[in-house]
Amino acid sequence: MTASTVLILGGTGEGRRLADLLRVELPGAHVVSSLAGRIATPRHPAGSVRVGGFGGVGGLATWLREHRVCAVVDATHPFAARISAAAAEATAACGVPLLALRRRAWSPGSGDDWRCVDSMEEAAALVRTIASRVLLTVGRQELGAFAGDRHTWFLARCVDHPDPPLPARVEVLLDRGPYTVAAERALLDERGIDAVVTKNSGGPATAAKLTAARERALPVVMVRRPACPHDVPEVSDVDAAVAWVRHRLAVPADH
The missing domain is CATH 3.40.50 (Rossmann fold)
Known part of the structure; x- marks a missing residue:
């Protein structure tokens, strides 16, 4: 794999849409979507897919190094606190940029x-x-x-x-x-x-x-949602996540 490998920790609709967009807008990047494997028939995103855990923080850090990952997007479920914490720790240890892509939480309205x-x-x-x-x-x-x-x-x-x-x-x-x-x-x-x-x-x-x-x-x-790891930038929009990845890869916006 090249140094432009992007890892998406997925399993959500946002993760699938991000993989689809990156495949179109950044064809030079190698995008790998990782699914936890907890659903028997998951909906697979475009591009490369791996299924299963990494073996904790150490296993994820080793995977990032071996595959020369240049950016990680945590697009897991908002309640997947364990993998989000592991991603924050592993990327920090490897010096790999990490972005959290989280859909906005629901909020009560009139009559709720x-x-x-x-x-x-x-x-x-x-x-x-x-x-x-x-x-x-x-x-x-x-x-x-x-x-x-x-x-x-x-x-x-x-x-x-x-x-x-x-x-x-x-x-x-x-x-x-x-x-x-x-x-x-x-x-x-x-x-x-x-x-x-x-x-x-x-x-x-x-x-x-x-x-x-x-x-x-x-x-x-x-x-309520569990707390997200501190010091991890977060967006709720897939297009914003694409822009973040583009910046990490230093790809011009009109590419």
Whole structure:
């Protein structure tokens, strides 16, 4: 690989769009998208793709050196705190520039009834006091936090089937966004949902459930994002990430 290798830590729509744009706008760069491998059938971006972990900070640092990476864009999920922290540490050790590409967080609007918490455990403790039938959209790896609740009925929507432990009263719905407000409204009505639990992932693909919950005057237990690593520049726009990579590679804007 050349010294113009760019690593995208991906798995998000923003990461896929960034890979697509870089392939067109910076054809001389070698773009590698890394996916964690936690989804059985991930949507692959354009260009080179690697799947699986790096083996911690040391493994990632070794990979960066061996592949002569000149820039890293962390376009992982806003809740992928572990890989984001590892990326910050590994790039600092190697002297490789790092940019965080994060979609903007959702924010409550008029008519929203959000109950914000800092952890999945707090969400599980709160929801059992305010609801009996809950739409749970927190990802398959977080369902264990609700396993001790034997009274609440959950509709757990996941991309892949979750592993135990699971709540005692749960229906698993395998589905993948984007979702429409009409479909989310119908789901809430058909299942008799009286509360929604979700992460503040941001972005339009899964925001329809928040609109539907507002229309039905349902409470939403919203898990706040984990803190991002300090001293890592951050953008929320894919075009801004392209410009950052272009600058790192010293490619003229009219190239």
